[in-house]
Amino acid sequence: MHRHLLIATVVLAGTVVAACGDGGTSAGGGDGPRIAVTNTILGDVVRNLTGDLATVEVVVPSGADPHEFQPSARQVAALREAEVVVANGAGFEAGLDGAISGAEDDGAVVFEAIEHVAPLATAAGDDEHHDDEDDGHGHGPVDPHFFTDPARMATATEALATVLADEVPALATTEFRDRAAAYVDDLRALDAEVEATLADVPAERRKLVTDHDVLGYFGERYGFEIVGAVIESSTTQAAPSASDLDDLAATLRAEDVPAVFVDASAAGSLADTLADEVGDVAVVELFIESLGDDGSGADTYAGMARTNASRIAGALAP
Numbered sequence: 001m002h003r004h005l006l007i008a009t010v011v012l013a014g015t016v017v018a019a020c021g022d023g024g025t026s027a028g029g030g031d032g033p034r035i036a037v038t039n040t041i042l043g044d045v046v047r048n049l050t051g052d053l054a055t056v057e058v059v060v061p062s063g064a065d066p067h068e069f070q071p072s073a074r075q076v077a078a079l080r081e082a083e084v085v086v087a088n089g090a091g092f093e094a095g096l097d098g099a100i101s102g103a104e105d106d107g108a109v110v111f112e113a114i115e116h117v118a119p120l121a122t123a124a125g126d127d128e129h130h131d132d133e134d135d136g137h138g139h140g141p142v143d144p145h146f147f148t149d150p151a152r153m154a155t156a157t158e159a160l161a162t163v164l165a166d167e168v169p170a171l172a173t174t175e176f177r178d179r180a181a182a183y184v185d186d187l188r189a190l191d192a193e194v195e196a197t198l199a200d201v202p203a204e205r206r207k208l209v210t211d212h213d214v215l216g217y218f219g220e221r222y223g224f225e226i227v228g229a230v231i232e233s234s235t236t237q238a239a240p241s242a243s244d245l246d247d248l249a250a251t252l253r254a255e256d257v258p259a260v261f262v263d264a265s266a267a268g269s270l271a272d273t274l275a276d277e278v279g280d281v282a283v284v285e286l287f288i289e290s291l292g293d294d295g296s297g298a299d300t301y302a303g304m305a306r307t308n309a310s311r312i313a314g315a316l317a318p
């Protein structure tokens with residue numbers, strides 16, 4: 001029976017991926033309570049928590065930029081039909097905020113992960129070229145990218161497990177609580193593993209330059225200074241201006257930083273621009289805004305954290 005359910009879940013996941021190609025989210029037909037999750041990162045976390053005890057639907061597909069994503073009518077309907085909606089919060093999925101409010105009005109339990117961790121402010125602000133008025137994604141003063149710190153993810157996941165067990169009758173079971181406790185332990189072990197991977201990078205080389213402000217939580221957790229961003233903003237929408245690139249080149253020289261880290265979903269054009277304008281710097285792709293595809297090394301949250309840590313260590317270690 002257990003095996004049969006597992007196969008059914010795999011088939012269902014295939015259906016969701018296919019449906020995403022048409023801009024819809026499959027409503028799914030699986031057993032258990034329906035949990036809608038806004039993004040792939042939290043989607044993997046929720047699937048690890050619930051296994052086949054719930055039907056989990058992810059709205060924004062992998063490789064898509066959650067800051068930019070606008071849901072289809074079917075996806076809005078799927079959110080509104082869910083018993084539980086799990087979101088990042090702090091404007092990370094601003095295009096879904098209306099649908100999430102609608103789900104809450106319809107009686108869904110809405111869990112925003114950012115509400116359960118110690119928040120950090122967005123880093124931008126001391127750059128005269130940055131203009132808050134240009135940030136059209138609703139990013140407030142709180143940096144939404146908490147998931148770059150696995151310790152905070154463990155904290156948020158523990159809180160989510162408690163809410164699910166308390167609010168969803170089908171998950172008020174020992175089986176669910178045991179699964180959840182084991183996965184939270186895995187996330188704490190992941191935090192220690194990332195720290196060990198980064199041990200190769202000496203303190204004076206712990207300087208990060210990124211495409212937009214995405215690694216603030218990572219930097220705070222593991223002792224890295226964020227010395228600059230191509231786009232001094234927590235949104236991905238703005239394109240770098242010539243003066244942004246001049247400033248970036250000056251920062252890279254002054255800080256003797258050998259690499260710029262860019263999100264895989266935005267890497268292509270930005271990498272070319274940087275290579276042309278800034279010259280002698282490695283452009284290293286990370287998985288930040290969403291999980292990668294199968295085989296990318298980042299098709300789970302844990303894989304994403306490991307892959308990013310080893311790429312950062314590889315680029316910055318002497």
Ligand SMILES: [Zn+2]
Binds near residue numbers: 145212234235289
């Ligand atoms: Zn972002």
